[in-house]
Amino acid sequence: MLPSDAPEPSRRSFLKQTGGLLGVVLAPPLMGQAEALADKLRPAPPVIGGDIELALNINGVNRTLRAEPRTTLLDALRERLDLTGTKKGCDHGQCGACTVLVDGRRINACLALAIMQQGKQITTIEGLAIGDGLHPMQAAFLKHDGFQCGYCTPGQILSGVACVQEGHATTDDQCREWMSGNLCRCGAYPNIVAAVREVAQNK
Amino acid sequence: MNNFTYVQAATAQEATGLRKATPTAAYIAGGTTLLDLMKANLETPSQLVDINHLPFKGIEATTDGLRIGAMERMSDVGEHPLVVQQYPAVSESLLLAASPQLRNMASIGGNMLQRTRCGYFRDAAFACNKRLPGSGCPAQHGDHHNLAILGTSAACIATAYPGDLAVALAALDAVLTLESAAGKQRKVPVAAFYLLPGTTPQRETVLEPGELIVAVTVPAAAHARRSTYLKVRERASYAYALASAAVGLDVQGGIIKSARVALGGVGTRPWRSPEAEKVLTGAPATEATFRAAAAAALHGAQPLNDNRYKVELAQNTLVQALLKVAG
Numbered sequence: 001m002l003p004s005d006a007p008e009p010s011r012r013s014f015l016k017q018t019g020g021l022l023g024v025v026l027a028p029p030l031m032g033q034a035e036a037l038a039d040k041l042r043p044a045p046p047v048i049g050g051d052i053e054l055a056l057n058i059n060g061v062n063r064t065l066r067a068e069p070r071t072t073l074l075d076a077l078r079e080r081l082d083l084t085g086t087k088k089g090c091d092h093g094q095c096g097a098c099t100v101l102v103d104g105r106r107i108n109a110c111l112a113l114a115i116m117q118q119g120k121q122i123t124t125i126e127g128l129a130i131g132d133g134l135h136p137m138q139a140a141f142l143k144h145d146g147f148q149c150g151y152c153t154p155g156q157i158l159s160g161v162a163c164v165q166e167g168h169a170t171t172d173d174q175c176r177e178w179m180s181g182n183l184c185r186c187g188a189y190p191n192i193v194a195a196v197r198e199v200a201q202n203k
Numbered sequence: 204m205n206n207f208t209y210v211q212a213a214t215a216q217e218a219t220g221l222r223k224a225t226p227t228a229a230y231i232a233g234g235t236t237l238l239d240l241m242k243a244n245l246e247t248p249s250q251l252v253d254i255n256h257l258p259f260k261g262i263e264a265t266t267d268g269l270r271i272g273a274m275e276r277m278s279d280v281g282e283h284p285l286v287v288q289q290y291p292a293v294s295e296s297l298l299l300a301a302s303p304q305l306r307n308m309a310s311i312g313g314n315m316l317q318r319t320r321c322g323y324f325r326d327a328a329f330a331c332n333k334r335l336p337g338s339g340c341p342a343q344h345g346d347h348h349n350l351a352i353l354g355t356s357a358a359c360i361a362t363a364y365p366g367d368l369a370v371a372l373a374a375l376d377a378v379l380t381l382e383s384a385a386g387k388q389r390k391v392p393v394a395a396f397y398l399l400p401g402t403t404p405q406r407e408t409v410l411e412p413g414e415l416i417v418a419v420t421v422p423a424a425a426h427a428r429r430s431t432y433l434k435v436r437e438r439a440s441y442a443y444a445l446a447s448a449a450v451g452l453d454v455q456g457g458i459i460k461s462a463r464v465a466l467g468g469v470g471t472r473p474w475r476s477p478e479a480e481k482v483l484t485g486a487p488a489t490e491a492t493f494r495a496a497a498a499a500a501l502h503g504a505q506p507l508n509d510n511r512y513k514v515e516l517a518q519n520t521l522v523q524a525l526l527k528v529a530g
Contacts, residue, residue: 045217047250049208069209069251072238092239093305105278105307111235112308115209116253159304168303180440181302 048115055118058083059127069115074098076114077124085125085154089183096182099155099162100124106162108181125154128161136202137161140195148186156182160196169200204241211253215415219384221252222413230254230415232274232310235301236317244327245318245334259312259417262286268422269293273312273415277368278303280311290421292430292449296371299434302441312416314368315379315396316408320443321361322346332358333404343507349445352506352513354471359404360507363471365443367434369393372419373473374449374465375427380417381410388417394465397472407472426451426461433524434467435516444468446517448524454488466500469517476500479521493525494518 048069055064056076065080074091077083077100089097091110098109101123128135137160140146147153159182163169168178175193184192212218222228229248231237232255240246260272262283269290271280280286281297301309323329323341330338342350342360351362364370372393379396382388396408410416421427430451436442447467453460462483466474479500486492497518504514 042217045210045212045221047208047210049206068206070204070206092242093235093302096302096304099304106304107308108235108302108304111238111305113209113231113234113238113251116231116234116255163303166303177440178303181304 052115054114056081056114056122057120058122059124060121065114067114069113071114072110073100073102073112073114073117073122074109077109083124083126087151087154089152089155094183095152095155096159097152097155099158099182101158101162104162104165106159123158125157128157135161136199137164137195140199141192144191144195144198145188146192146195147184147188152182152184152186156184156192160192160199163196164200164203169196172197175200204238205244205247205249207248208250209253210250211256213256215257215259215382215417216386218252218254218257218415219382219386219413221250223384225250226412228252232313233276233308234313235305235309236313240318243325245325254415255310257415259415261418264289265420268420270418270420271311272418273310275311277301277306277309277311277314281306288428289423290371290375290427290430292371292375292427292432292451293368293421295432296367296434296447296449299432299440300367311368311419314366315364315393315416315419316410317364317366318407319361319363320365321350324361333361333363333400333407336403336405346509347507348509349443349468350507350510351471352469352504352510352517353466353474353501354399355505356400356402356404356471358402359400359471361400361404361471362468363400363404363407364397364473365468367432367444367447367467369397369473370447370465370467371430371432371449372421373475374463375421375424375430375451376463377419377421379419382415382417383411384413393419394473394475400471424451424461425453426463429453429528430463431524431528433520433527435520446513446520448517448521450521450524450528452483452488452525452528454529457487459483459486459488459492462496464496464500464521466517466521469501469504469513474500478502483525488529490522490526493522493529496525497521 051066077086087097089095093108093111100109103120137157163178169175228250231251259274277297287294323331350360377393378390432449434444434447444467449465451463462480464476464479479496482496482499
């Protein structure tokens with residue numbers, strides 16, 4: 001099933017129209033019933049399936065792609081949009097390698113459907129640098145050697161940015177706790193904590 | 204993951220109508236549990252009904268307590284000043300759960316409906332009475348070090364709800380508001396929402412097909428303000444509980460006026476312990492009392508070889524939690 005090509009009337013405009021029409025014939029005490037009736041008359045929401053066009057705002061740029069509803073945000077980024085900076089580790093929300101920011105909040109892109117992220121602001125590691133200049137968190141990871149193999153690093157950096165923004169990097173212990181959703185199998189944890197803490201202190 | 208269609212519901216009526224029209228559909232909110240299960244082919248819904256736009260929102264004080272909309276996220280509830288100050292066990296249970304990323308995604312309603320972490324349930328190559336009724340329970344003679352010691356049956360020994368929030372809510376007499384496909388609302392205490400496995404471990408809650416979780420309310424009380432959630436894990440953070448305790452005490456002049464106790468990680472459901480509360484109520488707030496309460500809470504435990512350690516672990520966890528709020 002594909003969504004109809006005809007523009008769907010919005011819920012609000014339909015309610016206004018229906019409620020308005022019914023309001024003319026119904027006395028004010030019956031308005032509640034009119035609204036209930038309008039709810040019943042509202043067209044069923046579109047059922048979306050198959051290969052469909054999705055619109056995502058990533059790093060401030062509007063991108064379109066064709067994908068099925070089952071496509072995760074992580075797979076949309078990596079397999080459809082050539083944004084391979086976001087990594088796939090466990091694909092089950094257990095490692096944090098796929099961490100991205102959605103409307104400023106860190107999430108696991110592997111457990112989010114791309115279709116449900118439309119209309120939101122998505123930030124990936126590719127969108128963090130300011131022009132040619134590194135984001136302070138990227139610079140701090142370099143300075144403190146906050147990685148070895150580098151696979152978990154994009155997720156660590158995005159999580160670190162959010163951790164500082166949330167105010168959860170005020171002590172080493174707090175930083176460790178609030179960075180615990182990002183695993184590093186190389187064990188670069190002490191240097192990761194040093195990097196995140198430095199950015200928090202310079203803020 | 205199987206393919207499916209996707210539809211966004213704007214109202215509860217629309218959501219329940221969609222589920223009624225397509226009984227093989229599933230609701231999706233945060234998706235952290237559902238998509239994880241779908242990737243393992245443990246759930247294969249033909250349609251996902253997105254309920255994120257339902258008006259089940261708000262974290263607010265009511266005349267007699269706290270009301271949390273089911274669509275609120277774990278992170279927002281866990282750090283809300285009202286929850287932190289008046290219901291610390293609820294806040295702590297949320298902030299000790301999962302990871303910051305998952306807490307930003309997961310809804311309160313979805314949290315209630317987590318599935319067990321029992322390895323045999325999670326691996327479709329094995330028999331499992333919960334997944335395939337009548338197929339058997341390999342956990343009884345297999346790996347059960349993280350499974351339940353209270354409320355178990357011959358059919359199932361899984362900690363069906365592996366999380367934390369429902370343990371704190373069960374302790375503090377929280378009540379869920381549910382809405383049926385017919386638009387009727389009913390109220391169910393969290394402690395009664397979860398079912399014992401018995402001979403039907405596939406049925407985990409009293410939720411009817413298509414029924415929605417609307418909100419959870421927690422009564423205000425002295426023991427709610429003086430409550431805590433203590434969680435013991437295999438690593439310091441980002442792990443499920445081996446044992447946990449949600450406790451609340453109202454102590455006046457050294458005597459316990461009212462007590463609330465629930466255990467996590469050890470029961471086949473969030474384990475409210477009226478036995479422990481009976482020992483505590485009216486007794487002096489001393490470690491000896493707490494030890495006696497812990498013994499009462501674990502009195503009926505039926506451990507197996509590899510989870511026998513949980514009897515002592517749960518008792519010590521409960522005593523530590525009580526000492527903390529009594530202090």
